[in-house]
Amino acid sequence: MNVFGIGLPEMALIFVLALLVFGPKKLPEIGKTLGKTLRGFQDASKEFEQEFKNATETVEEAVKEAPMKATLEPPAQLSPAEDIPEATIAPPEAEPVVVPPEESANV
Numbered sequence: 222m223n224v225f226g227i228g229l230p231e232m233a234l235i236f237v238l239a240l241l242v243f244g245p246k247k248l249p250e251i252g253k254t255l256g257k258t259l260r261g262f263q264d265a266s267k268e269f270e271q272e273f274k275n276a277t278e279t280v281e282e283a284v285k286e287a288p289m290k291a292t293l294e295p296p297a298q299l300s301p302a303e304d305i306p307e308a309t310i311a312p313p314e315a316e317p318v319v320v321p322p323e324e325s326a327n328v
Contacts, residue, residue: 227235243251 239251240248
């Protein structure tokens with residue numbers, strides 16, 4: 222018997238340790254609480270799974286019912302761009318002048 226990678230000897234050791242830590246009077250109560258908690262997790266997991274299935278079925282039905290229409294349309298006819306005459310762009314009036322930085326007397 223192998224549950225979660227734990228064999229029978231390991232399970233027996235865990236049971237003995239739990240018995241020593243919690244005592245024989247508390248152990249059934251702890252087991253009951255643990256069982257309820259695990260059952261709650263299982264119920265929540267099943268509910269989540271069912272909601273997920275319902276959502277996917279709803280989407281699949283909507284996709285099947287939607288009419289398929291052609292999405293390919295001919296491209297729009299655009300007029301070619303007008304050429305810009307070269308005379309409208311003015312050349313620079315003068316060459317840029319680079320002024321050397323002033324030398325400091327403290328150097």
